[in-house]
Amino acid sequence: MRCFKKSFELNPCEDVGILLSDVYFSLDLLKEHKEHLTTATKTLRKSAGLWAWVRLGMLHLQTGETNKAVNCLQYATRTPKPDP
Numbered sequence: 643m644r645c646f647k648k649s650f651e652l653n654p655c656e657d658v659g660i661l662l663s664d665v666y667f668s669l670d671l672l673k674e675h676k677e678h679l680t681t682a683t684k685t686l687r688k689s690a691g692l693w694a695w696v697r698l699g700m701l702h703l704q705t706g707e708t709n710k711a712v713n714c715l716q717y718a719t720r721t722p723k724p725d726p
Contacts, residue, residue, distance in 0.1 A: 643669070650678075654685040656693065663697055676701055683714075688721050695721070 646662040659682045666675035679701060682694035699714030 647678075650682075654682070656686065656690050659686065660693055663694070672701070672705065676705075689723065692718050692721055692723070 643662070643665050646658055646665060650658045650662055659678070662678055663675065663682075666672075666678060676698070679694050679698040683691050683698060685691075686694065695714050695718035699711045699718065702708070702711035702714060
């Protein structure tokens with residue numbers, strides 16, 4: 643987990659961000675997971691960070707923060723998808 647975190651801090655990329663998010667989720671580290679996703683939404687390009695907006699929205703739903711969840715999920719649906 644520390645290696646993924648350090649890697650994402652040094653070079654924020656989608657693949658490492660998703661893997662770190664998966665680790666936090668599987669270990670049920672909600673605070674760290676929320677911090678990571680918030681950082682990812684601010685650090686990554688709009689199209690590359692869509693996964694983070696969706697996951698952050700779902701995490702807000704899980705913790706009962708419905709207004710924040712709606713905002714995150716709306717942002718994710720309104721952002722143009724990356725070209726394949």
